[in-house]
Amino acid sequence: MLPDASPEESPDGRPDRRPDRSSDGSSDGSSGGSSGGRPPGEKGGRAGRVTLRRDLRSAVPDASAAVVVTAAVFALLYTRMESGTSDTVAVMPFMNDPGTYWMYLLSQAFGWSALLWAWGTVVLGLLLSGPRPAALPVPRQVLERWHRTTSLTTTALMFAHALMFAAELVRYEAQLAWARRLWVAFADSFVPGWYDSGTGRIAIPIGQAALYLAVPLGLLFYVRHRIGATTWRRLHRFVIVVYVLSVWHTLLYGTNVWYGEWPRTVLWLLQLPIAVLLLLRLLRPARRAERLGPPGAGEGVTRPVWALRAAGRIAAAAVVVGLLAVVVSGRDGGRDRPAEPPATAPHAPETE
Numbered sequence: 001m002l003p004d005a006s007p008e009e010s011p012d013g014r015p016d017r018r019p020d021r022s023s024d025g026s027s028d029g030s031s032g033g034s035s036g037g038r039p040p041g042e043k044g045g046r047a048g049r050v051t052l053r054r055d056l057r058s059a060v061p062d063a064s065a066a067v068v069v070t071a072a073v074f075a076l077l078y079t080r081m082e083s084g085t086s087d088t089v090a091v092m093p094f095m096n097d098p099g100t101y102w103m104y105l106l107s108q109a110f111g112w113s114a115l116l117w118a119w120g121t122v123v124l125g126l127l128l129s130g131p132r133p134a135a136l137p138v139p140r141q142v143l144e145r146w147h148r149t150t151s152l153t154t155t156a157l158m159f160a161h162a163l164m165f166a167a168e169l170v171r172y173e174a175q176l177a178w179a180r181r182l183w184v185a186f187a188d189s190f191v192p193g194w195y196d197s198g199t200g201r202i203a204i205p206i207g208q209a210a211l212y213l214a215v216p217l218g219l220l221f222y223v224r225h226r227i228g229a230t231t232w233r234r235l236h237r238f239v240i241v242v243y244v245l246s247v248w249h250t251l252l253y254g255t256n257v258w259y260g261e262w263p264r265t266v267l268w269l270l271q272l273p274i275a276v277l278l279l280l281r282l283l284r285p286a287r288r289a290e291r292l293g294p295p296g297a298g299e300g301v302t303r304p305v306w307a308l309r310a311a312g313r314i315a316a317a318a319v320v321v322g323l324l325a326v327v328v329s330g331r332d333g334g335r336d337r338p339a340e341p342p343a344t345a346p347h348a349p350e351t352e
């Protein structure tokens, strides 16, 4: 495990000049919500069923686009580090060497493409489960397929982000024997609660929770014929939690949105369409059974369930107002850029 260094350690085990933040603003989003009923292509028999294998094939163009976006973000982060304008270096000056820290930069780039794809797939899910847009430019079935393929790509990108972070730790802990080196990198990246320093003690488990929830909440779709469409739909609703955790993790830990400057404001601003779509989805759900009539009116809707649904709608409205307040006031949880950059010495790597 990483030594209990003071000052705090960075996400990669080097001194982390970032003060601890156990919580920060979070945004809200939507349930990627299934469209209900039988999915397109499922004609009741096995032959027409949408399978994981088929969706993985359909996801190839989407995943290729994600790789191109990741490469572009990586190039940008690399260039900024080379030119001395990197915010990551502003937070952790010892990282001022893109040739050494390229895996860290690639991890960051995968993090951004994962977040962008998560944003897109949540928007698509909300368009499907909320009020029908008056004029959809593409057929609904195409939107559904895009929702499924972008969701598969998102999970892969999240995993690549964590994997590159682990790879950077393997590089860094060069003084350890191989078995220990691999274990430390794996545990710090993938075992909740293992990473034990600085903001990462909170931010990394939040990221891990997002990744570990994304897998079942997305993939259970492909076994819905076994678990039942209703169970699947009820579970999939919670996929919004994955999105909220992802944004929260980024706001807490992303060095490129560390300071209270425009990149952080843009990140907050991007949550507004999601929150509005979520609110609309709750107020006017596509599935009639989910509409909120007067208390006691809906069939099988007990008062506690009605109260819960009403509270959900109020919470979503509050999130919209909260996001507007953050963007307008500029109180976005960002730090002030220090006049003097912090000291640069990395902490000693782990010893056996």
Ligand code: HEM
Pocket: 011, 012, 088, 108, 109, 111, 112, 114, 115, 116, 118, 158, 161, 162, 165, 188, 189, 190, 204, 206, 207, 208, 209, 210, 211, 246, 247, 249, 250, 253, 254, 255, 256, 257
């Ligand atoms: C096992 C799970 C995860 C681990 C170990 C992990 C690790 C990290 C670390 C160490 C950082 C700090 C990088 C920096 O210095 O900026 C970071 C930032 C970030 N993470 Fe994660 N993360 C995980 C899950 C996720 C998930 C699920 C998302 C969602 C899309 C995500 C998106 C991001 C983004 C966008 C950043 C900001 C990068 C930057 O500022 O350039 N992470 N993560």
